[in-house]
Amino acid sequence: MKHNYFKKILLLVILLNYCVVNAQDVGIGTETPEETLHIAGPNTIRVESFSTANNPLNNGVDLAPVYVDYRGNLTLTPPSYNLGMGLPINFLIDVPNFVPDNLLMLAPPYDKLGRVVSNPAGVTYAEQFIYSVPFTAPQNCTIEVKYGLTFLMSSLDLTTNPPESISDLKTRVIQTFFCIDINNDGLSPAEYAVKYGFNGQSYGSDAGGALGYSYMNSQGFASLPPGTHSLYFFGVVLDNPNVETYVGFGGASDYLKVRVYN
Known part of the structure; x- marks a missing residue:
């Protein structure tokens, strides 16, 4: 199982590097990608760091919004998150x-x-x-x-x-x-x-x-x-x-x- 997991990660890294080096679009589930990385069909993406077990802002019941910070990183932490209180400022x-x-x-x-x-x-x-x-x-x-x-x-x-x-x-x-x-x-x-x-x-x-x-x-x-x-x-x-x-x-x-x- 671990071998297959690392193979998938390695394949994704290779695809992304190929895309950057060759300035070509990459498609998953499509042969005609319309963006740099185009995932077509009923596929989903899982980011383990966003899960309930790994992020306290995901309560496991409500859908948690995903934010983009100034560096382009995806995060569940809202811009007004107060680290001292541990709660979003509403x-x-x-x-x-x-x-x-x-x-x-x-x-x-x-x-x-x-x-x-x-x-x-x-x-x-x-x-x-x-x-x-x-x-x-x-x-x-x-x-x-x-x-x-x-x-x-x-x-x-x-x-x-x-x-x-x-x-x-x-x-x-x-x-x-x-x-x-x-x-x-x-x-x-x-x-x-x-x-x-x-x-x-x-x-x-x-x-x-x-x-x-x-x-x-x-x-x-x-x-x-x-x-x-x-x-x-x-x-x-x-x-x-x-x-x-x-x-x-x-x-x-x-x-x-x-x-x-x-």
Whole structure:
């Protein structure tokens, strides 16, 4: 068996050397090769170093992608493989409750409001920066930003009054989005003009109303160069000009995940 194995390896080496020396195409299973090495028919190629026994990145269940490095070598190791952790880098950051509950540094019971967006009487559109989160991209890549935000609605100013249920039978619209500060040097007007992960929900009130945290989530994609960047999150409140609406964004349990695609 070993003799036949080495004969096959020797034959393949001879074929490849012949191809290089004579600048001719070599065909296996075909007499009319169309490439330098052309394997035709239902043949397969086995590379033992890619097997489950020899490579921990092949779990034996899922198909493992094969990468080509800068030298042209085939490998199962992805470009962003972290040797220290021993795992591919899928998420750049994974931050639970990424908006501090008490951004306004208020005393109880006003210490779980996150960032308050105020929309008083006479105003129909109110927008407020909520929070920013920096992260680092290791190379040119596409990122996916997934986030969830809690919010608390009230008919009274949350910074000076306890939450009060809304029962005026009017509809409110709550929106969130984020922008990307490319160089982590402050959000420019051009960067602010590009809004990602835009999401909106409408809420109608009824007699008696209700209090408590609501929840909304969204996601967005962007292509970025390597370096440190920042995500800037914003909250928006739209309502009738004759009513008041105050919304605290991020007062309870939120989440933020940034995933990288190479």
